[in-house]
Amino acid sequence: MSHLRRAAHSRLAASARVSAAIAALWLLAAGPAHAALECELNGRSVNLSDAGSIAGKTGLVRCKERGTGELQREQQLQNGVFMGLARFYEKGKLAKEHTLNAKGNIHGLAREFAPNGQVLREAVYDDGRERGLVRSFYPGGPLRRVTFYPDVGTDRAFVEFTQSGKLSALRCGETPMLAPAADDAKLCGFTGGPSQVELFDERGILRSQLSYKAGKRLRSQNFYDNGKPSVQDEIVGNQRTERQFSSEGVKRRETVWRLHERSAVRQREQEFSEKGALIRDQRWNPAGDPIGDDSYYLNGQARSKSVYRGSGDARTVEITEFYESGQRAAHGRFLVVGRGRQMPIGRHQRFSEKGTLLAESIFDAKGRVTRERSWDENGVLERDDQVPDDKK
Template sequence: MSRTLILLALLGVFTCVNAHAIPRCELNGESVNPNNGHTTAGKSGVMRCVDEDGQVRRREQTLRDGRFVGPVVMVLADGERREYSVNDRGNRDGVARTFDGKGTLRKEENLEDGAAVGVQKNFAEAGHLQELHFALGRRTVLTIGYLADGALSELRCAPVTLVPQDRDVCGHAGRASEVTLYREAGKPSGTVSYLKGQMQRQTVLDREGRLVRSEELKDGRRIKRVFYASGQPRSETDFIERDPNSSEGREGTAREWAESGQLTQVSTWVGGYEQRIEQWYLNGQRKVRQQIRREGRNQERTTESFWDNGKPAAVNQERNGRLWGWQKYFSEDGVLQREEEHGERGLLLRRKRYDAQGALEREERFLEDGSRI
């Protein structure tokens, strides 16, 4: 073998060894291997590991009777430092902190058996508090976002006060709050008002300061509106405000508009279900009118469709999403052209065809396989 090939082979061996470098660990002055339980069995103390080539450059972990339980310190290749504790189940438990490569605290968590509980904090690179969260029952129930000057950038409140910072802004001080939110210093992103943690009003602005969305609680109804960039309304929902745990469904009206201002759809909800739907063409003519009825587990829907000249186009009957009963279809002049009867499972049973004047021209009956008689 040539000298060059030998050198390349040796280089490959060294590279391979380097890529799979094993951390150097010691416990109470003795060399140990965290991946070999025999070297740590029954021992207590702080194991310290160094790996100059690994993602985790330094690791300090507490052992109690051979088990990893208690404080942990990890330093990553980019200088990030993590401090936390693990319980006897191996899950993070207690206060956990993360520092960036410059030593600035970036995250402070309160954990219970691996799950976030209570106050959680995120800090900006400059060091100021950026986000404050409160976790309860594996859900984040409170969020407050801050800019460097202390102005709020985000606010979501809980029904009760959870931290001193939420008392005034969430309306827990006996009166509704009035808060302006900012996307950056001097650039408002909207406003929000809370009373006892319940949102009363909200506006959302785009970067040009134009109203994008609004929401208000009025006379027990939650009204939400979305706007086009021109300021014209795009959609509106007006529903009775229900307790989230209530068995009662949504009840109210939803509307949609074209940017021209033409109303294009209105949906009415009762008892959690759509009861009526109406649609219009951009020229103002009615497009669709639907009525939905419920009888036990069955849903029946009648749909009237119209041509853009206002003449009827079709009348369809459905049961549980399938055509049922007689269906009618009309020409653009509003003259009946075809009728079809559907039975169980939507199967076509009969068809009637009419001429241009609306007189019966042909009638057909259908068997289950689609053949005609």
């Protein structure tokens, strides 16, 4: 009895899978508007919503739109399973064709077409996964994109072209992969030394200049519409430098990283004004901890200077602020208690532009103020407050 129940359950499950596959097939064939279709198998009418109408049968299923009679699809059926060649049509023109294996996955050559019959895309599948070179074309025939899909992982290399045939995008692999569709051995610097590559947009405007050596990018430069550089990115040894520019060609930011095998640690970052004057200069040690942070007025005079010392829980930063005249405005020391968090410790002072001490606060090791004093412009003491322990 248990064998009969298992057999019945197996038949029901198989029937459900077939019905689900037919339902999905019906929706695909019906198109976006779910147009009513009339289908036939070997010249005889079949109802794809009824699994029994094609169960165990072999032949070619053809479906047409009921109202117009336009052919929508053709697909081979083998022993009740859709397997083999499948073709899909739009307005009577072949739009797609591929081959399905016994599992229902695309296997082998697959192509897409323009209404005039021009191939728009062609790829080779291995049990539903793209393999090797995949090509796409513009409706007029020129090559648009070539992508290489390895046996494991996603796309490893690709190249794109404008409609006029100019290079518009490039990604290099670890080895040349795109031949014969594209000479990435030369484009990616595997032969003849570092490459020099130019990328264009559809208007024919130069967008990027790249240099590769053995598949690794050494330098890139992007451009604004007016031809001025927008971003430069360069690798020399284990150092990477990125520069950003305004549309007028003025450098606004420069960042330097130290490259490791799987990471990059920022070492220096400078910011510049619209006129190109340095307004901030930050520096980090090889571990990525800050060691200096200076800011400047537009006249070049220092606005503030931060110097980091120590390590771990004892790491401190000493900050000095300045007036635009160059006179010291304030000075104090802080304990670095976390990223972006600082706790005042020790003596903190503020000065007038003439150099007169105006205020002083003293903090203990826990950042609590213990004494506050203030003076007038003539140096006369106005206030001297000692903070009791019970108020700390």
